[in-house]
Amino acid sequence: MKRATLCPERLLPQHGVPPPWPGREVRLDGMVSYVRETPATVPGAEPALYVHGLGGSSQNWTDLAGLLSGRLDGQAIDLPGFGRSEPGLRYTVPAFAARLVRYLEHSDRGPVHLFGNSLGGAITVQLAALRPDLVRTLTLISPALPFLNFGRSLQGRMLPLLALPGAERMAARRLTELAPEAMVEKLLEACVADLSRICEQRRREALEEIRVRYEAEHYAAAYVRTFRGLVSSFLRSYLPGSGSLWRLARSVRAPTLVVGGGRDRLVDVRVAPQAARVIPDSRLLMLGGVGHVAQLEEPRLVARAVLGLLTETGEGAQRHDLAG
Template sequence: MEFAQPGHTWVMKRASLVPEFTVPTPEQLPERWPGREVELDGSVAFVRDTPSGRPGAEPALYIHGLGGSSTNWTDLAGILAARTDGVALDGQAIDLPGFGYSGRARSYSLDAMANHIIRWIEHSDRGPVHLLGNSMGGAASVKAAAKRPDLVRTLTLISPAMPFLDPRRSLQGRVVPFLLLPNVTRLVGRRMAAMDPEELAAMVIDSCYADPTRYPEQRRLEAIEEARLRHQVPWYAEAYVGSLRGLVSSFLRAYLPGEGSIWRSAARITAPTLVIAGRQDKLVDIRTAPQVARLIPDSRLMMLEGVGHVAQMEVPRSVARAVFGLLDEVGAAGEPSVAVQVQGTVRSRVARVRMAS
């Protein structure tokens, strides 16, 4: 299947990296950033502030993926906030509705998630923000950036859960048929309740990391604590199943005519965009990230060898180098960037993307 934008010439660049020695190196792993509850449209939204403390730092918003939480951004947000030479980010990481410490939602569709992101930016009055999204959070960020370009200064997508139709390309593909069962939420809830938190955390780490041995012990203990939290949240299974159904629905609609296609949303994005993916991703087809980067008008692509689904957790310094490269490029306002080009080719072409099927 093809999706075309006749008459438009897009430019996709290779991602730019700042020199490694310019990236802040924390002396030890940071603790999870402090969080607070905020009432938003009659529901509880939970946010963790990742302040820079540096004058002139620019606002950022971090969006986690399916089954994740705001803590997925602890390491990367700390690095991006600590920069002393160049643009630093003053960040907020939110728990999407139904996840982490946020309240339940009436809808877990991708459009509902995108509207929540938009409402948060409006409520916080910090826009336009540098928007960073992982997995489902990346797909929702695509929708949000297309709907409200005035609220997004740059967009960074890490393994965005954009459409692909081969279930063999994802560990979650085998559970998709069960979404048709009317009592699947109850079944998922029972399954999760029966799992020991340590077992649940290990399963998540193994599916998200290319090399689970990279997972620090401090982070493993925090993951076990989060898994224990999920046992205590009565609507977690509802949120997980509802969000997965929303993703599958967006995948199917993407290949149908009409404005509901998320690929059409991607083609409308005006913000400078960075797309990052790990070549050992077990959850999203690795062919997806290049397709996304080819379709977004002003995009950069970085594929990471030996990295899985959550590059911001597995190799946060590598991701930070690319994000800083994007920030320097945007902040330069036409002046030569201080970033180092990873691979020197820049390709222009009519945006014509063949979708994986």
């Protein structure tokens, strides 16, 4: 494990707050996935794929993908059941990883620079370990890798819900009880350490995303089943067998950047340093006053660390001055 290298601030573009990148529906194996495109601003840029966390969507990557568009040709995908993608058949880490593999094979964009936040971090670790041919570099932001002290997560209070047969109906009812505006505030408070870093435009976009969720009949079931699948993967990781996410992390060979938030309220803050220790070729960036979604709170710092990774490893097709 090494300390992450930050590229100079002057190399980042100075644009303000871009709107969500345009998206399109991709039908694959009879199911529609929604993919947002952040086109590169230079020729010959290498492909990137961004994977959101539990309850998130492809919009979580708007700022970071824009900041990296001078080096990477980005796509951000909505996982099955989330954002604007159709519901899936199974909501487990292996099932999500298999879906991404199929998408990369279908799109013929691999190998890619792979990004994962929270649940997306667990999924991308599995993908990078099992299909190294599809991954150039790996960036993990507050990855939801296994930890057993659920008292260190606000989501720990949801664990009893998973054992109830009517969990999905209860979750759906909870959605109808809270106004979209109240739900946005609850989510931001859980994910973000300093709410002043989230501009009004991003709040409006988050509100629109919540309204989309409220209209999707499958959303509550997708959320509960995904959370159940994630907890199951945590428990399996401490049992014998090949399915342990920590064992998979040890086998990742791609150059990796791990970003952790010192005020993360959803994933144990000790997970990011542990991931950096376990993954062989890794760099760690801990951001003391940041929460669970560093790419939203401090996108410029995260972008500088990603560009540092690409420069250090010789990845990225061009060495362009991003400000140009």
